[in-house]
Amino acid sequence: MWTNKKYLYNKINEFNKKNPGFICSPLPKFCESKGINLIAYNESNSHLINISKDGFSFLEDSEYSIFYNVNQQKPRQRFTIAHELGHIFLNHHNFLSPRLLRFGKNGLWEEQANIFARNILIPADWEDYASTLSNYDAAFIFGVSQQMLSVRKKTFGEDKYWMDVCNDGRQCC
Ligand SMILES: [Zn+2]
Numbered sequence: 001m002w003t004n005k006k007y008l009y010n011k012i013n014e015f016n017k018k019n020p021g022f023i024c025s026p027l028p029k030f031c032e033s034k035g036i037n038l039i040a041y042n043e044s045n046s047h048l049i050n051i052s053k054d055g056f057s058f059l060e061d062s063e064y065s066i067f068y069n070v071n072q073q074k075p076r077q078r079f080t081i082a083h084e085l086g087h088i089f090l091n092h093h094n095f096l097s098p099r100l101l102r103f104g105k106n107g108l109w110e111e112q113a114n115i116f117a118r119n120i121l122i123p124a125d126w127e128d129y130a131s132t133l134s135n136y137d138a139a140f141i142f143g144v145s146q147q148m149l150s151v152r153k154k155t156f157g158e159d160k161y162w163m164d165v166c167n168d169g170r171q172c173c
Helices: 005-018 027-033 046-051 074-089 107-121 124-131 135-142 146-168
Strands: 037-041 055-060 063-069 100-102
Touching: 005 107, 005 146, 027 037, 027 074, 046 063, 055 074, 063 074, 074 107, 107 146, 124 146, 135 146
Parallel strands: 037 063
Antiparallel strands: 055 063, 055 100
């Protein structure tokens, strides 16, 4: 069932196992390798800005496209793209009509995409390494904002808990 934690954390585990180099790979290259169109836009395109100031994704003819605002800060762009990848790898578009997802809308989907994003940008098993670094260095290395990093540090425990529960095959939802 797509709404439960087991579905979410199983998808995260699967993604991280299949894409071990993700945290070091430039996102345009990663998207290209997955056949996902990654398209930059800015304020000059009011139609796209009206859809979202950050980014959005959609599915059309079995092809995914992620649009992102290239004028946002780089760490924010990276989070937006990872968030949209979350929607894609969690198959959210298949539950929607029209098949378009905007950053910041749609309740549970958003929460799931945010959890997915933080777990692919800084996987939970990188906690020990991240804790040896200053926030400034860790944010730089992982390509995230310091704000995202401090939120991330508070969620390692929760993510490890759910991954352990799912790995045990216990009932988790
Ligand atoms: Zn979203």
